[in-house]
Each structure stands twice: as C-alpha cells, then as structure tokens.
Amino acid sequence: MSKLIDITVTCPQCGQKYETKVFRTLWGDGGTAEQNSLSNDNVNVVECPHCHYSFRAPLAMMYVDCKKGFAVWWEPIHDSGIDNDTIAYSNMFGADSYYAKAPRIQDWEDFKDTVKKYYTGELKANPITKFDINALKGVAAGNKSKKSGCLGFAILLIGSITSLLITGLNIIL
Ligand SMILES: [Zn+2]
Numbered sequence: 001m002s003k004l005i006d007i008t009v010t011c012p013q014c015g016q017k018y019e020t021k022v023f024r025t026l027w028g029d030g031g032t033a034e035q036n037s038l039s040n041d042n043v044n045v046v047e048c049p050h051c052h053y054s055f056r057a058p059l060a061m062m063y064v065d066c067k068k069g070f071a072v073w074w075e076p077i078h079d080s081g082i083d084n085d086t087i088a089y090s091n092m093f094g095a096d097s098y099y100a101k102a103p104r105i106q107d108w109e110d111f112k113d114t115v116k117k118y119y120t121g122e123l124k125a126n127p128i129t130k131f132d133i134n135a136l137k138g139v140a141a142g143n144k145s146k147k148s149g150c151l152g153f154a155i156l157l158i159g160s161i162t163s164l165l166i167t168g169l170n171i172i173l
Pocket residue numbers: 011012013014015016048049050051052053
C-alpha cells in the first residue's frame with residue numbers, strides 16, 4: 001500500500017511551521033499509464049495554512065508497482081537513506097532486482113515520464129520471479145525473514161524513514 005508519513009514543513013514563503021502528510025511510497029496496481037497514481041499532479045503538494053503558499057514537498061518518494069515489476073525514486077534532494085536502502089535491497093532481492101536498480105530521478109517531470117514509460121513498455125519492467133525469490137532465500141538466510149517481495153519492501157522502508165531523521169532536510173519528521 002502507499003505509505004503516508006507525518007512531516008513538519010517550514011514554509012519557504014512565510015517561515016512558519018506546519019504539520020502535514022506526504023507520501024513516502026506510492027504504489028501502482030499494474031494498470032495503465034493513465035490509471036497510475038501519478039496521474040493526479042497534486043501528489044505531495046502541501047499548502048501553508050498561514051499564507052497559503054503551496055509547493056511540492058522535496059522529500060524523496062518511491063513509486064513502486066509490484067504487479068508490473070518496477071520501482072522509481074523521485075529524489076529532489078540527495079537522500080543518503082536511499083544509498084543504504086539500495087544495499088539492503090540488493091541483499092534481500094538480488095542486485096538485479098528492480099528494487100536495487102530503481103532509478104533515482106531529481107526532476108519531477110522526468111520522474112513521471114519514467115514511470116509512464118514502464119506502463120507503455122518503452123522501459124522494460126522486471127517482476128521478481130520464482131527463481132529470484134529462491135535465490136533470495138539463500139542470500140537472506142541469516143535474516144530469518146521469509147517475506148514476499150512487497151512485504152519485505154515495506155519493512156525496509158522503516159529503515160529508510162529513520163535515516164531521513166539524520167539527513168537534516170528542511171522537512172523534519
Ligand atoms: Zn506560509
């Protein structure tokens with residue numbers, strides 16, 4: 001499922017702080033490009049209750065579609081938590097898995113375009129196969145975890161959010 005997190009935003013316009021929710025992950029459901037969760041361009045746009053200035057919160061977010069088999073990061077500001085996550089994904093799902101290979105895209109329009117290309121087939125999705133999952137069990141033997149790809153991913157995200165606390169973004173969890 002898509003994951004919302006609570007954040008405190010410092011308004012770039014008036015400097016006041018306010019609390020709001022943004023997506024840390026956005027999940028597609030294998031539909032068409034038109035049906036995907038990014039077709040609404042208001043994703044992660046937050047509005048200041050004091051001066052009504054609105055902008056897209058510059059917090060890294062992953063779009064993931066387990067049914068299709070792809071994941072793409074929007075990373076407007078470098079997020080070192082993703083570096084750690086990528087290593088963890090490699091260990092858990094394999095270095096060639098779409099989790100580990102998820103592109104990290106800074107520009108919002110490029111990000112949306114990339115997601116769309118996976119739906120249109122211009123970019124090739126790569127669902128985790130049974131073979132990959134078997135390989136994964138060997139790699140993750142010391143992990144005691146036998147979660148499916150999607151569940152394992154959700155658990156890893158907790159680590160990623162924790163690391164955000166350290167990155168010192170304008171936005172503080
Ligand atoms: Zn404001």
